[in-house]
Amino acid sequence: MSNQNIYDNEEFFNGYKELREKEICLNDLLEQPAMSEMIPDLKGKTVLDLGCGYGKNCIDFVNRGAEKVIGIDISEKMLEVAKTESSHEKISYIRMSMTDISSLNMKFDFVYSSLALHYIEDFPKLMKDISDLLTNGGQLLFSQEHPIMTAAIDKNNSHFNYDENKNRVSYTFSDYNRPGQRKVYWYVDGVIKYHRPMGQLLTDIIRSGLALEEIVEPVPSQWAIDKLPTITKEFIKPNFLIVKAVKR
Numbered sequence: 001m002s003n004q005n006i007y008d009n010e011e012f013f014n015g016y017k018e019l020r021e022k023e024i025c026l027n028d029l030l031e032q033p034a035m036s037e038m039i040p041d042l043k044g045k046t047v048l049d050l051g052c053g054y055g056k057n058c059i060d061f062v063n064r065g066a067e068k069v070i071g072i073d074i075s076e077k078m079l080e081v082a083k084t085e086s087s088h089e090k091i092s093y094i095r096m097s098m099t100d101i102s103s104l105n106m107k108f109d110f111v112y113s114s115l116a117l118h119y120i121e122d123f124p125k126l127m128k129d130i131s132d133l134l135t136n137g138g139q140l141l142f143s144q145e146h147p148i149m150t151a152a153i154d155k156n157n158s159h160f161n162y163d164e165n166k167n168r169v170s171y172t173f174s175d176y177n178r179p180g181q182r183k184v185y186w187y188v189d190g191v192i193k194y195h196r197p198m199g200q201l202l203t204d205i206i207r208s209g210l211a212l213e214e215i216v217e218p219v220p221s222q223w224a225i226d227k228l229p230t231i232t233k234e235f236i237k238p239n240f241l242i243v244k245a246v247k248r
């Protein structure tokens with residue numbers, strides 16, 4: 001099972017960087033604020049960030065009192081930025097695929113991942129590996145693209161529908177109950193993601209020995225709507241899924 005490393009593709013990396021540097025992006029207006037509220041007390045805790053990217057969250061964990069943070073990512077370019085912009089003595093950045101985390105010889109109180117798990121094919125194995133790394137009572141918090149967003153095999157079957165005044169009124173999607181690989185265009189052709197229907201995804205988590213604590217499909221706060229009025233489209237269909245679970 002091979003892992004795609006698209007963030008090391010120059011064209012993709014530059015496109016993604018531009019997106020994250022924008023003042024107004026859905027990560028900052030919607031996904032990150034919702035995730036931030038769900039992070040438990042980290043004082044003295046050991047934290048693992050899967051697909052840590054630029055390492056911004058790793059710094060946040062240290063600021064929240066974490067004692068030791070490990071950020072892993074498959075992309076050399078993303079880790080280069082992390083090591084330059086988000087370095088700290090309590091943080092170690094390791095270049096590895098999260099499919100190999102069973103080789104980390106450690107236990108963690110908190111495993112976090114923002115928008116990276118939809119790149120992983122074998123979700124049951126990843127959940128089992130995470131469960132094995134967590135201490136009893138340890139927590140997993142992750143976000144991913146919502147299954148409604150990853151569902152369509154043909155992107156032409158995934159779109160908003162508009163009324164005569166050009167207002168978005170509904171959303172069309174397809175292939176929801178056909179799990180598997182999706183190849184999409186995002187800055188470059190052939191970006192690989194994996195679609196999992198909600199029932200399958202949540203069952204895989206439960207079967208790994210984790211108990212679900214909270215499932216969030218974030219909607220924008222008023223401040224976010226003031227910054228980006230079109231973000232009210234999130235009330236029609238969610239972009240993100242956030243899951244919090246605890247090791248039993």
Ligand SMILES: C[S@@+](CC[C@H](N)C(=O)[O-])C[C@H]1O[C@@H](n2cnc3c(N)ncnc32)[C@H](O)[C@@H]1O
Pocket residue numbers: 003004007050051052053054055056072073074075078096097098099113114115116119120
């Ligand atoms: C959308 S970015 C999110 C980065 C960061 N978590 C954030 O929120 O800013 C997804 C990250 O997942 C990483 N990634 C993708 N597949 C991975 C894998 N198999 N193992 C580890 N990291 C992976 C990418 O290199 C990229 O840095």
